[in-house]
Amino acid sequence: MNPEPTIDDLKLNKDISLELFKVHADQRMKLMNFYIVIVGFSIGGYFTALQNVGWQAALIVSLFLLFMTFCFWSLDRRTKQIVKISETSLKVVTQFLQEKIGKSEVEIVGISDNRQGNWSYSQVFTLIFAGCATLAVAGIVHSLLKACK
Known part of the structure; x- marks a missing residue:
């Protein structure tokens, strides 16, 4: 049986988990920003290529x-x-605090999981990826149709 974690154990867990969360949440947003720039240039490039170079481009x-x-x-x-x-690891710390002080408000990760009908970042990002993939496939089909003319 594992001994109950000490305050120092929980603080170390919180520090590591929070840093991991910050770094990767920030990285996720930067990746999406860069992706949106690529999409914008690709859409512009598609129409420019179609008008000035040809269907192959x-x-x-x-x-x-x-x-x-x-x-x-x-x-x-x-x-x-x-x-x-990292959220799961932070949940351990906040659940421990909730049990110790008896206030449910400290269990912020669990509370934030209840989105009350709001979309998550993952759902929005998936919609963006699906939309852009659809645009790309439409561009491929359109280009190939131009080739057949």
Whole structure:
């Protein structure tokens, strides 16, 4: 049987978990910002290529966007896993505090899990990735249709 954690154990757990959470939550937002820039340039590049270069260049831009969408979606899934691991670790600390002082308000991770109908970052990001993948596939199809004319 494991001994009850000491305050020092909990403080160390909190410090490590919080730092892990901060770093990876920040990284997740920066990845999404960079991805949105890539999407914007890709959409502009697609139409520029279609008008000035030809369907082949537009096809390449669409394939690039589809590939980047897959890469950033994969990176986001991994970063989300790490954020969830740190949240779970923080939950241990806040649950311990809740039991010790008897106030449910300190259990902030559990409270924040109750979104009350609001979308999570993951749901919004998934919608963005799906929309951009759909745009990329539409660009591929459109480019190939141009090739057939």
